[in-house]
Amino acid sequence: MTVMEFRARVSPDDSPAAALRRTCARFFDAWLPAACIVCGNAHIDGLCPECENALPGRATMRCARCGLASPASQPSPAPGPAHCAACQADPPAFSATVVLGDYAPPLERLVQALKFGRDAALAPPLGRALARRLETALPDGARPDASDASGGPGALPGPIVTAIPLSVIRLAGRGFNQSLEIARALARARRLPLGHRLLARTRAGTPASTLHAGERRLALAGAFAASRPLAARTVIVVDDVMTTGATLRAAADALRAAGAAHVINCVVARTPPPDARHDRPRRPG
Numbered sequence: 001m002t003v004m005e006f007r008a009r010v011s012p013d014d015s016p017a018a019a020l021r022r023t024c025a026r027f028f029d030a031w032l033p034a035a036c037i038v039c040g041n042a043h044i045d046g047l048c049p050e051c052e053n054a055l056p057g058r059a060t061m062r063c064a065r066c067g068l069a070s071p072a073s074q075p076s077p078a079p080g081p082a083h084c085a086a087c088q089a090d091p092p093a094f095s096a097t098v099v100l101g102d103y104a105p106p107l108e109r110l111v112q113a114l115k116f117g118r119d120a121a122l123a124p125p126l127g128r129a130l131a132r133r134l135e136t137a138l139p140d141g142a143r144p145d146a147s148d149a150s151g152g153p154g155a156l157p158g159p160i161v162t163a164i165p166l167s168v169i170r171l172a173g174r175g176f177n178q179s180l181e182i183a184r185a186l187a188r189a190r191r192l193p194l195g196h197r198l199l200a201r202t203r204a205g206t207p208a209s210t211l212h213a214g215e216r217r218l219a220l221a222g223a224f225a226a227s228r229p230l231a232a233r234t235v236i237v238v239d240d241v242m243t244t245g246a247t248l249r250a251a252a253d254a255l256r257a258a259g260a261a262h263v264i265n266c267v268v269a270r271t272p273p274p275d276a277r278h279d280r281p282r283r284p285g
């Protein structure tokens, strides 16, 4: 299903103007050359290697569990997974977080355009870049792979990809779930199954983004439920932006309660720690 078909399905605006817009978009999608979503290089469909390597926070040392950038003053950690103080004091139910980059330009602009400019065409390049990151960012033993599902006696069930669901109100307003579109591309690139309704919200609405981390944790406790048992599976959860981590913590709680063996987050943009932010507005997390 193409982006246009998907949009049409979830946002059935049948006015003549909407139909004309869809027709025009289809025409330009078909005839305009694909280009890098950052620099506009017309020879690249998606994200060119130069732009991908220059993403903000690309080379930053991070907590292996929550993806938080380590303070610049901190010496390089010893070999092995290094966890931040928060993850050591109160370990989340997820075991790793793969991050494409910091929530700063150009990722900030791309995520904003994807969510609020409703440009769903930005999701596939971000999902494919995240799939590449997933391949290299995790230690060998922790890397989920389609080959895990190769079958045979005693073989573990393979990993499954899902996304943080939007609230019904936001989905109705936006017409698509940006995280699910990113997850769809990631799953396709890694040849993994997509469980697009694996997580469900248990109640309407989402907590205000102005809440602090502890308040968001409380407000989001029990906010998600898994729609089916996940015995011994690894679940890859995709979200666009991770700030406090409260949403992904609540999602991982639900998946582990349903039996998931491991939960790995894949996020496009991680908000840098407060001391590294440059007076950026807080994003919901």
Ligand SMILES: [Zn+2]
Residues within 6 Å of the ligand: 036, 037, 038, 039, 040, 041, 047, 048, 049, 050, 051, 052
């Ligand atoms: Zn580029």
Ligand SMILES: [Zn+2]
Residues within 6 Å of the ligand: 063, 064, 065, 066, 067, 068, 083, 084, 085, 086, 087, 088
């Ligand atoms: Zn951490």
